[in-house]
Amino acid sequence: MANGRVTVIDIAKAAGVSKSTVSLVLQGSPLVNEGTRTKVNAVMRDLGYVYNRGAANLRQSSAKSKIIGVVVNDLTNSFFAELAVGIDLVVQDAGFVQFLANTSESLDRQTEVIASMREHGISGLVVSPARGSRAIDFKALVSAGMPVVAVVRPVPGAKVSSLMSDNHTGMFAAVEHLAKLGHTRIAFFGGFEDTAIFQERLAGYRDGIAAAGLGYDEGLVFACAPSRAEGAKAVARAMAADDRPTGGVCFNDAVAFGVYDGLRARRLEPGVDFAIVGFDDVIEAGTSVPALTTIAVDPQGMGRRAAQLLLKQINAGKAEAEAVVTPVRLVVRESCGVNRMKPGRRSA
Amino acid sequence: MANGRVTVIDIAKAAGVSKSTVSLVLQGSPLVNEGTRTKVNAVMRDLGYVYNRGAANLRQSSAKSKIIGVVVNDLTNSFFAELAVGIDLVVQDAGFVQFLANTSESLDRQTEVIASMREHGISGLVVSPARGSRAIDFKALVSAGMPVVAVVRPVPGAKVSSLMSDNHTGMFAAVEHLAKLGHTRIAFFGGFEDTAIFQERLAGYRDGIAAAGLGYDEGLVFACAPSRAEGAKAVARAMAADDRPTGGVCFNDAVAFGVYDGLRARRLEPGVDFAIVGFDDVIEAGTSVPALTTIAVDPQGMGRRAAQLLLKQINAGKAEAEAVVTPVRLVVRESCGVNRMKPGRRSA
DNA sequence: CTTGCAATTTGGATCGATCCAAATTATCCG
DNA sequence: CGGATAATTTGGATCGATCCAAATTGCAAG
Structure with missing residues (x-):
């Protein structure tokens, strides 16, 4: 005293x-x-x-620090904000607190914050890696025996656990949906070609096209930054071509909304003149006009599962890397043609 | 070793x-x-x-723990996500890391996480208080001499520093803008009546109405939860009345987008048949159709300033409570009637 | 009223860094 | 070269909790 x-x-x-x-x-x-x-x-x-936990931790293994690190590449993206909230929910319940750092896709920042978190004695780390992250960026942590869970994006070659959404199946289902509605020229909008997620989703698209008995046309793939503004530009390019698509799947919902914008700029009405499927199912997808048909990923659920996976490894004492794929599902709304539902009923 | x-x-x-x-x-x-x-x-x-910072902190004052706590009432709201990013930017540069916790407006959660953060030895706290927070919730921190900055929402009676946006001036400017465009029946949509922010914004609205020489009509105030879905319902109520408004100011942008939805449901086009001004200037405000005229608050900037204020107090060693009001500005876009601008130029 | 055993309690030693007073080494100058 | 001064270095003591072996207490049986 x-x-x-x-x-x-x-x-x-x-x-x-x-x-x-x-x-x-x-x-x-x-x-x-x-x-x-x-x-x-x-x-x-x-x-x-x-x-005084600091004093207590001095005598205990770092697994008991009751701190976990969360590193996110872009917190301003509501997908990742939801992810962080999901993690927070679970770790709070387990009596942990989280260090949350945003990297804004900067590898340097990522390296710095991870080092700083280590100094502070985190028990484990959930990371949505910045673009371009390499296995070596997590080498020190892994060899120190620290549990690490990579979410959303894989880190090729790193011996860390991972939790990814089922990108292939999701995009396959999106294409299948459009094909069933009779579309034969289906475009793919958005995403950076050098990312693993893009490749997974593109593969799902290709396989979906093939399964529908349609021919794959590279000219229908319009890659771009996964943002609303770039989505609008991408659809403009698509509609300027000779043999226009009549519908398209999007890398994510932000791109899909950009496609809305781009269509309206050409006096075309999304959902009437052009069918659109998004990916992620952000909150706005349900309230936009027209409501967006999309592949629901449930980022908050992913956050929860990632946290559970991490806590399991922390408690087990040993970090056995495992890969988990979380299911996605097609949510049919109105952007591929209005399908009226009884009010009050949610789409499945 | x-x-x-x-x-x-x-x-x-x-x-x-x-x-x-x-x-x-x-x-x-x-x-x-x-x-x-x-x-x-x-x-x-x-x-x-x-x-090992834990060991080092044992011999030092908690001001040197290099940890600050950030408690946010709703991280899924992009306004607060941006705020957190702003804080993160500044504290990372200062070599701090942040504990980030989401309370989902739960006072119990808030109490728990603050206690947990204290145990972990935070040097200071930035908090966007959960609804209904009382001075007593921060009493222990304050009397322990811990710097605390309340952002966005005030905590009546608490001896903590605060950083608020200029709600009154902002809403005043919004009303003034509509009045200048010739509107005489201007509605106010959204917000919980029992919050201090609502009262501040409503006061700005009243004063703006008065300054424009219009009569204040309580029947034009449509309070509701500040969400998109509730905003749509609110405008429905407004348009069902006898003496309809021709434009309205909204508690925030989410409500404004809800008003868009509600208008479209009645086959009215926002920006053409009805003028709308939002509040916050979230990212979507610039890309929506029509682009939303709104009061820009710059949450990321607020986050940065809050963090700077906190760091200043941490370094000063003594927590002298001070109140800062951050300026807001009207951003004119298209939701009160199209005003065409040269493409490529941003609105001021 | 012992003895035996379980139930409680306790005094260092310890974790990994910092702080401080004191010791050691280097440098300078007459 | 000697003594003073400046530049470096260093051995405990310390922060606040945990751990462990050992001590103390309580209680029932003999």
Whole structure:
């Protein structure tokens, strides 16, 4: 109490026991007598004691720091914000707190924050890697035995666990949906070609095209930054061509909304003159006009699962890398032609 | 090195100096000889040394923990995600890391995470308080001398610093804009009536109405949850009335987009049949159709300023509560009637 | 009223870095 | 070269909790 900070020793003195006993109470040990426990707890409350985890961690393995790191490539993207919220939910319930850092796709930033988190003694890390991340960026962590879960994007070659959405199946289903509606010229909009996700989704698109008995046409693939503004430009390019598509699948919902914009700029009405399927199912997908048919990924659910996977590894003590693929599902709304539903019923 | 963890003592041994010297190197002290410093640094690199801040903090004041806490009421709202990003930017540059927790407006969660952060030794806290937060919720922190900055929402009676946007002036400007365009029946949509922000914005609306020489009509105020879905319902109520408004200001952009939806449901075109002004200037405001005229708040900028304010107080050592109001500005786009601009030029 | 055994409690030693006073080494100058 | 001064370096002591072996207490049986 001397300098304002209350320690176990102050509690011990005030409660008439030893600091060891106070420590046992703090840990909820069954060894301590019920009466003693009650008194110690009362004294702690009276003196306004604040547990000092830093001091405790000094004697314990870092697995007990009750801190996990979360590194995200773009928190301004609501997909990743949802992901972070999902993680937060689970870790809070487990009594952990999270260091959350945003890298804005900067590898340097990513390296810095991971180093900083290590210094602070995180028990594990969930990371949505910045573009261009390499296995070596996580080498130090892995060889120190720290559990690491990569989400959304894979890190080729790294011995870390991963949690990815089923990009191939999702895009396959999107194409299948358009093909069933009778579309024969289906475009693919958006995404950076040098990313693994793009390749997975493109492969799903190709396989979907093939499964529908249509011919794959490279000229119908319009890659671009996965943003709304670029999506609008991409569809403009598509519609300027000779043999126009009549519908398209998009790398993500942001691109899909950009396609809306681009169509309207040409006086075409999305969902009427052109069929669109998104990917992600962000919140706005359900409220936009027309409501967007899309592949639902449930980022918050992914966040929860990633956190659970990480906590499992932390508790197990050993970081056995495992790869999990989370299912996605097609949510049919109105952007491929209005399909009226009873109000109040959600689309499956 | 015994159990895998490298400590200052291992470094000292390997470099042939004392642990004190290693410590001085770690702190970048000018007392240590340049040659020694180089050698020690080299050894640290070779052995893969990881600084243990927990141990260091034990001997230092909590102001040097290099951790700040960030508590946000709703991270799924992109406004707050941007805010968090702004904070992150500044604290990362200052060599801090942030604990980021989402409360989902739950006071219990808020209390829990703040307690947890305290145990982990944060140097200060930026909080966007959950609805219904009271001064007592921050009492313990404040009396422990911890710097606290409340952002976006005030905490009545709490002796904490605050950083608020200029809600009154913003809404005043919004009303003024509509009045200048000739609107005489201007509605107010959205927001919870029991919040301080709602009251501030409503006051700005009233004063704007008065300044324009129009009469205040309580029947034109349509409070509701500040969400897109509720905004749509609110405008439906407004248009069902006898003496309809011809334009409206919205509690935030989400409500404004809801108003778009509600108008379209009645076959009215926003920006043509009805003028709308939002509040916040979220990213979608610039890309929606029609582009939304709104009051720009710049949440990322607020985050940066909040972080700077907090860091200033942490470095000063004493938490002198101060209140900062950040300016807002009207961004005119197309939702109050199209005003064409040269393409490529951004609206001011 | 012992003895034996289980239930509680306790005093160092310890984790990894910092701090401080004191020791050591280097440098300078008459 | 000696003594003073400046530049470096260093050995405990310390932060606040945990761990462990050892001590103490409680209680029932003999």
